[in-house]
Amino acid sequence: MANPSLLILPGDGIGPEVMAEVRKVIGWLGEKRGLNFDVSEDLVGGAAYDVHGVPLADSTMAKAQAVDAVLLGAVGGPKYDKLDFSVKPERGLLRLRKEMDLYSNLRPAQCFDALADFSSLKKDVVAGLDIMIVRELTSGVYFGEPRGIFTEGNERVGINTQRYTESEIARVARSAFELARRRSNRVCSMEKANVMESGILWREVVQEIHDKEYPDVELSHMYADNGAMQLVRWPKQFDVIVTDNLFGDVLSDCAAMLTGSLGMLPSASLGAPMANGRPKALYEPVHGSAPDIAGQGKANPIACILSFAMALRYSFDQGAEADRLEKAVEKVLADGVRTADLMQKDGGTPVTTSQMGDAIVAALEASL
Numbered sequence: 001m002a003n004p005s006l007l008i009l010p011g012d013g014i015g016p017e018v019m020a021e022v023r024k025v026i027g028w029l030g031e032k033r034g035l036n037f038d039v040s041e042d043l044v045g046g047a048a049y050d051v052h053g054v055p056l057a058d059s060t061m062a063k064a065q066a067v068d069a070v071l072l073g074a075v076g077g078p079k080y081d082k083l084d085f086s087v088k089p090e091r092g093l094l095r096l097r098k099e100m101d102l103y104s105n106l107r108p109a110q111c112f113d114a115l116a117d118f119s120s121l122k123k124d125v126v127a128g129l130d131i132m133i134v135r136e137l138t139s140g141v142y143f144g145e146p147r148g149i150f151t152e153g154n155e156r157v158g159i160n161t162q163r164y165t166e167s168e169i170a171r172v173a174r175s176a177f178e179l180a181r182r183r184s185n186r187v188c189s190m191e192k193a194n195v196m197e198s199g200i201l202w203r204e205v206v207q208e209i210h211d212k213e214y215p216d217v218e219l220s221h222m223y224a225d226n227g228a229m230q231l232v233r234w235p236k237q238f239d240v241i242v243t244d245n246l247f248g249d250v251l252s253d254c255a256a257m258l259t260g261s262l263g264m265l266p267s268a269s270l271g272a273p274m275a276n277g278r279p280k281a282l283y284e285p286v287h288g289s290a291p292d293i294a295g296q297g298k299a300n301p302i303a304c305i306l307s308f309a310m311a312l313r314y315s316f317d318q319g320a321e322a323d324r325l326e327k328a329v330e331k332v333l334a335d336g337v338r339t340a341d342l343m344q345k346d347g348g349t350p351v352t353t354s355q356m357g358d359a360i361v362a363a364l365e366a367s368l
């Protein structure tokens with residue numbers, strides 16, 4: 001059988017630095033676990049603009065459509081800030097998301113015990129936290145028409161439209177239920193059905209999909225404003241949260257900060273199932289290209305490594321190896337290994353990006 005295929009797009013700034021550490025993990029899996037990938041690498045963002053004059057070449061887009069999964073580092077940087085909007089590095093990422101039709105954005109918020117002190121919340125509220133926010137990514141108020149700034153009488157009016165079709169709600173709901181079955185089997189759907197018609201439809205469709213296709217999963221509904229309060233009050237009550245594009249944008253950032261550093265946060269964006277039954281998928285750390293620390297060996301590679309762990313789980317059906325990798329990260333943190341972003345003000349000497357990658361590979365090795 002052919003090896004699973006992975007397209008790596010390191011991008012700009014710290015992207016290539018953190019991706020080099022993922023490469024070490026991939027090398028280890030091949031050597032020690034007999035798990036080999038057909039890895040190809042290409043350009044995205046400013047790096048692609050420098051060579052092709054566009055932030056994502058058509059040939060790269062075609063490769064992304066053909067592989068089992070794409071892993072992206074980060075795009076952007078001050079060098080490209082003055083470029084025309086149409087060729088800005090971020091447009092490369094947006095093109096990938098749009099043309100692969102990645103409608104389901106997975107943002108885990110997981111708090112490793114060793115980092116529980118980093119949260120702005122009390123330790124017992126966040127220690128051991130492991131929740132997953134599923135945000136609808138390709139529709140809703142960021143895309144609905146009409147939109148724009150118009151003049152009515154003698155004043156301007158700004159308009160955006162929240163619009164969801166049944167099928168758009170149904171497919172992201174399925175994505176959340178499928179995920180819940182691999183976790184603690186609980187989904188909480190969040191909307192504002194009390195004041196928005198789109199919220200009423202959201203709640204009805206999620207309930208219908210549940211009753212027809214996923215009756216084994218525990219489903220609850222919550223108004224999104226209450227959801228925001230509950231996330232800060234007692235986040236461990238949740239397992240999977242499914243919500244629309246706008247509420248998901250806000251709630252996932254809020255949940256992310258429960259866990260501490262931006263350098264720790266992975267994400268996945270999933271689309272429709274391919275011929276092999278696995279969804280189209282793009283994995284990427286939540287952080288950007290961090291130009292302030294690029295090229296200095298200071299970047300934390302864990303967000304990118306954990307994004308690859310998500311790829312192992314959701315695209316390559318290697319849940320056991322994903323668990324092993326996440327446990328290796330946990331072990332390294334428990335041993336006190338820290339990149340600069342994870343240092344307390346008073347604490348010790350940070351390791352470099354490369355040393356963190358080496359420590360994670362050593363922990364993988366020790367797990368055998």
Ligand code: NAD
Pocket residue numbers: 014073074075076077078090093262263264284285286287288289290291292293298299300301303341
């Ligand atoms: P950023 O995420 O790049 O950096 C914010 C802060 O967090 C910086 O101080 C940075 O040093 C720190 N940081 C980020 N990742 C880190 C890591 N792995 N290890 C240690 N520290 C880390 O956000 P920004 O500064 O607002 O944006 C910088 C550039 O990145 C901009 O061009 C922006 O458009 C782009 N960006 C890209 C993405 C993406 O590729 N998905 C996301 C956000 C921002």
